[in-house]
Amino acid sequence: MLQLSNVSFQYKNKPILQDISFSFPIGQIIGLVGENGSGKSTLLKVLAGLLRPSSGDVVLNGEPVTRRSADRIAYLPDTDLFFEYYTGEQLFHHYASQFEDFSYDKACIVAEFLQVDKNTKLRQLSKGNRGRMKMAATLGREVPYYLMDEPFAGLDPIVREQLIKGLIQFTDIENQTILLSTHELYEVEPILDQIILLQAGSITAYEEVETLRDVTNKDAVEWMKGFYKKG
Amino acid sequence: MTMDFSRDKPIYSQLVDRICGDILKGQILLGDRLPSVREYAVETGVNVNTVQRVYKELEAMYITETKRGQGTFITTNEERIEVLRDDMKNKLAESFLTSIEALGFSKEEMLVVLKNKA
Numbered sequence: 020m021l022q023l024s025n026v027s028f029q030y031k032n033k034p035i036l037q038d039i040s041f042s043f044p045i046g047q048i049i050g051l052v053g054e055n056g057s058g059k060s061t062l063l064k065v066l067a068g069l070l071r072p073s074s075g076d077v078v079l080n081g082e083p084v085t086r087r088s089a090d091r092i093a094y095l096p097d098t099d100l101f102f103e104y105y106t107g108e109q110l111f112h113h114y115a116s117q118f119e120d121f122s123y124d125k126a127c128i129v130a131e132f133l134q135v136d137k138n139t140k141l142r143q144l145s146k147g148n149r150g151r152m153k154m155a156a157t158l159g160r161e162v163p164y165y166l167m168d169e170p171f172a173g174l175d176p177i178v179r180e181q182l183i184k185g186l187i188q189f190t191d192i193e194n195q196t197i198l199l200s201t202h203e204l205y206e207v208e209p210i211l212d213q214i215i216l217l218q219a220g221s222i223t224a225y226e227e228v229e230t231l232r233d234v235t236n237k238d239a240v241e242w243m244k245g246f247y248k249k250g
Numbered sequence: 251m252t253m254d255f256s257r258d259k260p261i262y263s264q265l266v267d268r269i270c271g272d273i274l275k276g277q278i279l280l281g282d283r284l285p286s287v288r289e290y291a292v293e294t295g296v297n298v299n300t301v302q303r304v305y306k307e308l309e310a311m312y313i314t315e316t317k318r319g320q321g322t323f324i325t326t327n328e329e330r331i332e333v334l335r336d337d338m339k340n341k342l343a344e345s346f347l348t349s350i351e352a353l354g355f356s357k358e359e360m361l362v363v364l365k366n367k368a
Contacts, residue, residue: 048297180295187291192298209253209261209296229260229300238257 026075035061037220051200053217059200063166067094093160097168107137126159147178158189167199208239265304284322
């Protein structure tokens with residue numbers, strides 16, 4: 020179980036995350052939504068051990084999360100310039116050298132499923148193909164937690180659909196959890212079990228997506244909008 | 251092909267309706283094997299947990315049966331499917347009645363329209 024207890028994060032005295040406590044159970048696909056600047060990327064980096072919280076604890080199975088927790092957490096960054104001088108194959112070899120849990124074969128299978136050529140340098144690929152390659156490298160890892168920062172941002176609907184199918188095909192939802200931030204909520208909702216709304220650095224709402232539809236007769240997009248009208 | 255879902259109902263119940271609809275239309279035949287949970291999840295672009303719930307629901311409705319080690323199959327019980335057909339007709343009629351009531355139309359005037367449509 021990955022847990023946050025009273026986690027705050029400040030950058031140049033500006034609060035980015037404010038007193039967040041939350042447990043991420045295994046076996047769920049969780050969407051992290053909220054406006055730009057609400058703290059989604061920072062929250063993912065803190066969970067991945069890439070940023071240290073200013074106060075509070077991040078704990079994975081009872082142990083504090085640090086950069087070394089990377090052997091149980093796979094993090095997909097939102098940067099587009101991602102190992103741009105590598106070919107996909109070199110990228111996979113690099114991942115294999117860094118992560119014991121990385122399966123070169125699985126990454127190749129995912130790349131093939133996503134129909135992206137692993138012999139081209141990443142910088143020569145289209146943005147959509149770089150997004151596919153990033154996903155293939157991330158899913159090549161076998162870890163309990165995948166943290167994905169905007170895996171669908173800026174990609175066309177065809178690529179988004181393929182990546183979504185890749186996520187379903189190549190993760191084992193009984194033993195793994197995916198936490199992904201997204202602005203494409205309408206398209207992503209069908210793969211989400213749960214949804215977390217982040218507003219100004221705090222978790223202001225958390226729901227099961229199907230319950231939401233069942234109880235309120237609203238989809239996740241309408242539900243989310245409701246939190247912005249009030250203010 | 252990824253499905254489009256309506257916004258006001260749980261996704262699992264929309265998938266249950268879709269499979270029931272496919273049975274009534276004869277696109278899925280009695281005794282047919284359904285795809286595995288993951289296959290169907292990838293096909294529809296839906297979470298695996300949601301599809302698991304769909305399959306559980308269908309089994310609870312006696313529309314499908316799971317054979318150990320072989321997968322999930324549509325029932326071969328024709329009576330069950332007849333009941334399903336009646337249930338679906340009733341459901342459709344009820345939702346139609348709700349809709350016309352909301353617009354203030356009477357059943358009688360709508361019946362005339364329906365007959366003329368055919």
